[in-house]
Amino acid sequence: QKEVEQNSGPLSVPEGAIASLNCTYSDRGSQSFFWYRQYSGKSPELIMFIYSNGDKEDGRFTAQLNKASQYVSLLIRDSQPSDSATYLCAVNIPGGGADGLTFGKGTHLIIQP
């Protein structure tokens, strides 16, 4: 059973602060982890992806992965009002016939000006 859990929020963060988004997954076979941002009524857009334990940084975003704890997080530094959106955590188990992404329900992030 593939499950991806996220706190639905809303998570409210002051502008300029660090927003921390968390995600846990159930399938230890998961190998690829993705963070997508979705604005209301729009399709998801990729923010970060990570495959190995540890941290991966890209601009204001840092993805953190801990496979032993089955935990992946996304940090957003210097949060901006434009970062307000729903952030979806997704995992992929490659191989087999049906290996699309399994998404969490998303965390609604609000950056307060």
Place this chain on the structure above:
Amino acid sequence: GAVVSQHPSWVICKSGTSVKIECRSLDFQATTMFWYRQFPKQSLMLMATSNEGSKATYEQGVEKDKFLINHASLTLSTLTVTSAHPEDSSFYICSARGLLQENQPQHFGDGTRLSIL
């Protein structure tokens, strides 16, 4: 970057109508395409996976006779919602990836909002 185009972006039609949604990869060969559905305030749910030239693999609970998927070329997949009813109203999103890119991010289309009256 890789571009996936989805058409139409919005469909409103009467109950009982069949609706076809197209998903095209514009600048790469999409050996695998995925179809997702998202109900309001819910997350994306994978409906089916299609590999070019093969029958689609449907997720549990998705009726293959209702949601017909065709992936006849490396740049085009179609989803046909047959005899659509109001409960089929949803946001349908496709994604695509190329050969040997199982671990790579999928490229999403802009989605199709389907409203059945």
